[in-house]
Amino acid sequence: MKKELSVARSDLLDAKASYENQRYKWSTIQAYYAMFHAARALIYSRGYREKSHYCFSVAPRALFIEEGKLDSQIGRDFLNAMSLREAADYEAQFSREGAKAVIVSAERFMEKATAVLGLKE
Numbered sequence: 001m002k003k004e005l006s007v008a009r010s011d012l013l014d015a016k017a018s019y020e021n022q023r024y025k026w027s028t029i030q031a032y033y034a035m036f037h038a039a040r041a042l043i044y045s046r047g048y049r050e051k052s053h054y055c056f057s058v059a060p061r062a063l064f065i066e067e068g069k070l071d072s073q074i075g076r077d078f079l080n081a082m083s084l085r086e087a088a089d090y091e092a093q094f095s096r097e098g099a100k101a102v103i104v105s106a107e108r109f110m111e112k113a114t115a116v117l118g119l120k121e
Helices: 002-020 024-045 055-065 072-091 096-116
Strands: none
Touching: 002 024, 002 096, 024 055, 024 072, 024 096, 055 072, 072 096
C-alpha cells in the first residue's frame, strides 16, 4: 500500500510539473495515474488485486463508497479522470482545463485514500 501511495505522489508531482510546462496531455495522464495508484492502494488494503482499469471504476465504489468510507463525488471524479486520460492517450484530445481538473481530483482522491488507510501524507 505504501509503495502504491509513493508512486501516486510521484505521479502527481510529475503531473503538476507537466502542467506548469504546458504539457497538458502528459499532465492529464500523470494525474490519472496518481489516482490509479491511490485506488490500487485502497483495493490492496482489502486483499484484492485488479485485472484492468475497468476494475477501478467498480472496485472503489463497491468497497469504499457504498460503505460510506469515500463520498460518491470521489467515484465520479475517478470516472471523469479515466475518461479524460483515455481521450488524451488514445485520441490526442486534451486541454488545460481538463488537466487542471484531473490534478485537483487526484489531490482530493489521494487525501481521502490516505485518510481511509490511516496513513499520513
